Amino acid sequence: MDSEVARDRALDAAEKLFYGRGIHSVGMDDIRSTSGLSLKRLYQLFPAKEQLVEAYLERRDVAWRQRLAAHVDRCTDPRERILSVFDWLRLWFLEPDFRGCAWINSYGELGATSPRVLAQVRAHKQAFRAYVAGLVADAELPEPLGGQLYLLAEGAMVTAGIEGSAEPAVQAGLAAGLLLEAYR
Amino acid sequence: MDSEVARDRALDAAEKLFYGRGIHSVGMDDIRSTSGLSLKRLYQLFPAKEQLVEAYLERRDVAWRQRLAAHVDRCTDPRERILSVFDWLRLWFLEPDFRGCAWINSYGELGATSPRVLAQVRAHKQAFRAYVAGLVADAELPEPLGGQLYLLAEGAMVTAGIEGSAEPAVQAGLAAGLLLEAYR
DNA sequence: CCTCGGGGAGAACCGGCGTTCTCTACCGTA
DNA sequence: TACGGTAGAGAACGCCGGTTCTCCCCGAGG
Numbered sequence: 001m002d003s004e005v006a007r008d009r010a011l012d013a014a015e016k017l018f019y020g021r022g023i024h025s026v027g028m029d030d031i032r033s034t035s036g037l038s039l040k041r042l043y044q045l046f047p048a049k050e051q052l053v054e055a056y057l058e059r060r061d062v063a064w065r066q067r068l069a070a071h072v073d074r075c076t077d078p079r080e081r082i083l084s085v086f087d088w089l090r091l092w093f094l095e096p097d098f099r100g101c102a103w104i105n106s107y108g109e110l111g112a113t114s115p116r117v118l119a120q121v122r123a124h125k126q127a128f129r130a131y132v133a134g135l136v137a138d139a140e141l142p143e144p145l146g147g148q149l150y151l152l153a154e155g156a157m158v159t160a161g162i163e164g165s166a167e168p169a170v171q172a173g174l175a176a177g178l179l180l181e182a183y184r
Numbered sequence: 185m186d187s188e189v190a191r192d193r194a195l196d197a198a199e200k201l202f203y204g205r206g207i208h209s210v211g212m213d214d215i216r217s218t219s220g221l222s223l224k225r226l227y228q229l230f231p232a233k234e235q236l237v238e239a240y241l242e243r244r245d246v247a248w249r250q251r252l253a254a255h256v257d258r259c260t261d262p263r264e265r266i267l268s269v270f271d272w273l274r275l276w277f278l279e280p281d282f283r284g285c286a287w288i289n290s291y292g293e294l295g296a297t298s299p300r301v302l303a304q305v306r307a308h309k310q311a312f313r314a315y316v317a318g319l320v321a322d323a324e325l326p327e328p329l330g331g332q333l334y335l336l337a338e339g340a341m342v343t344a345g346i347e348g349s350a351e352p353a354v355q356a357g358l359a360a361g362l363l364l365e366a367y368r
Numbered sequence: 369c370c371t372c373g374g375g376g377a378g379a380a381c382c383g384g385c386g387t388t389c390t391c392t393a394c395c396g397t398a
Numbered sequence: 399t400a401c402g403g404t405a406g407a408g409a410a411c412g413c414c415g416g417t418t419c420t421c422c423c424c425g426a427g428g
Contacts, residue, residue, distance in 0.1 A: 022296045024208050027415050038376045039417085049416065099296065107346055108292020112206045112283065125346055148359035151339030151352060158338050162291055162309055168335060175332035175363060182362040211385055222406045223387080233386065 007045050009035045014056040019102050023053055023109050053106075054116060060102055061124045065131065067092075078139035079180060082149065085132065086173030089156055093166035100161020104154075128153075141183050149176050191229050193219045198240040203286050207237055207293050234298065237290075241304045244286055249311060251276075262323035263364060266333065269316065270357030273340055277350035284345020288338075312337075325367050333360050 013035035017026040028049060032039050046052040071088040075081045092098060099105070103121040110117040132153070133146035156172035159165075197219035201210040212233060216223050230236040255272040259265045276282065283289070287305045294301040316337070317330035340356035343349075 020296065022293065024293075025297050028417080029415075039378085040375070043417075044375095100291070104288065104342055104346075105292035105295070107284070108289035109206065109208075111289070111346070112204065113209050121346055125343070144355065144358065147352075147355045148336075148362075151336055151343060151356050151359065152332075153339070154342050155335030155337070155339030158288055158342050159309070159335060162288075162295070162305055168331075171328065171331045172335050174328065175335065175359075178332075178366040179359060179362055182366055212387080213385080223408085224405070227387070 003045070006037055006041055010037055010042055010045055010052065011056060011059055014052050015060060016097075018053065018056055019060075019105075020097060020099060023106065050114065050116070053110075054120065057103065057106060057117070057120045057124070061120070061127070064102075064124075065127060068128075069131070072135070078135070082132075082135045082139060082180065083173060083176060085135070085149070085153065086156070086169050086176055089153060089160075089172070090166050090169035093156075093160040093169055098160070101154075101157040104158060105161070125154075141180070145179060145183050148179055152176055152179075187229070190221055190225055194221055194226055194229055194236065195240060195243055198236050199244060200281075202237065202240055203244075203289075204281060204283060207290065234300070237294075238300060238304065241286065241290060241301070241308070245304070245308045245311070248286075248308075249315065252312075253315070256319070262319070266316075266319045266323060266364065267357060267360060269319070269333070269337065270340070270353050270360055273337060273344075273356070274350050274353035277340075277344040277353055282344070285338075285341040288342060289345070309338075325364070329363060329367050332363055336360055336363075 010031065013031050017030055017034060028039065028042065031037075031052070032042060035042070037045075042052075046055065068085065068088055071091070072081050072084050075084050103124045106117055107121045111121065129146070129150045132150045133143070136143065136146040136149065152172040152175050156168040159168040194215065197215050201214055201218060212223065212226065215221075215236070216226060219226070221229075226236075230239065252269065252272055255275070256265050256268050259268050287308045290301055291305045295305065313330070313334045316334045317327070320327065320330040320333065336356040336359055340352040343352040
């Protein structure tokens with residue numbers, strides 16, 4: 001089997017299991033049986049579990065931000081683009097296997113013990129915040145709004161995960177609309 | 185030694201270690217050496233680690249909400265009381281051992297595997313949200329504002345933990361002020 | 369046909385940790 | 399002094415899970 005394909009299968013299994021059940025509750029044997037790869041192959045691709053974890057977070061980071069951007073790009077009006085972020089959050093929250101933000105969860109699990117995971121969490125969040133700030137700048141709105149909308153989005157993610165509901169995205173979207181008005 | 189005192193020492197150690205390093209990275213031996221209790225005594229008080237975790241979250245829940253309420257009660261004006269929530273968050277974030285919200289972190293670590301911890305996280309967050317909603321009702325402001333302020337606070341907690349900064353409390357407080365104006 | 373390298377299956381190893389057990393010291397009491 | 403009960407220190411046990419090793423098959427090349 002091609003090495004690329006094997007890597008994808010390993011990462012598919014890792015994403016499904018790590019995101020769904022948490023990282024430390026998933027063993028390499030679980031990754032093996034879900035991916036269909038042998039342990040030997042797995043350890044050829046990722047010499048240790050931590051590297052599999054890092055690769056999982058990295059691949060998901062790229063995919064997550066691409067999906068968000070693709071949704072936002074369906075709008076052209078700068079204000080609509082801002083509000084469509086919360087629209088997309090709602091769609092994400094509604095996915096059946098949604099279980100909160102993978103990076104916030106990883107921070108809770110490994111933030112205190114794995115500097116590399118902590119760095120990835122920070123990088124992901126900074127990228128998201130920069131993206132929101134870019135949308136705000138495109139709409140020629142004042143800069144502090146970016147951070148405030150970012151906090152609303154983070155609060156919605158955390159709450160949607162804990163409560164298992166998509167409602168926080170709606171609430172956050174309403175608040176975002178009010179803030180846009182306030183800064184008009 | 186009095187059983188009450190021993191229980192307090194165990195919970196002091198549990199809180200310091202579980203909150204500071206995460207739950208699964210702390211062993212019962214760490215609890216023993218930090219608390220100064222013998223393993224035998226520890227297991228008399230808490231028959232299993234999970235019960236120590238639950239007691240830790242429960243005690244911290246009571247203390248956290250008391251501290252918040254005590255700060256808010258220093259104001260009488262209903263609007264100031266609302267904004268003082270974010271004021272208190274900033275003070276909390278500035279504490280030297282601050283490492284994010286204990287319940288959000290616990291959700292990341294155990295939310296998928298421990299129904300009892302998940303229930304405690306939900307109960308704590310519901311209590312906090314109800315508290316904020318009560319402040320909003322006291323100020324005779326419309327009900328949706330409560331959920332929006334709650335999301336801002338959650339976003340600030342998560343971001344302050346990940347970034348290691350108290351700034352999110354200020355940003356969230358500014359956004360809260362704008363929302364108060366918007367609903368005036 | 370023989371050989372040899374790579375890969376798969378799963379056992380084996382080993383350290384960590386939750387939990388229990390053993391041994392000993394100590395203290396109050398007859 | 400003898401004794402029973404309690405508590406502490408820490409070894410022991412058992413399981414789990416990350417990592418490595420063994421054994422076997424198979425396919426390519428001579």
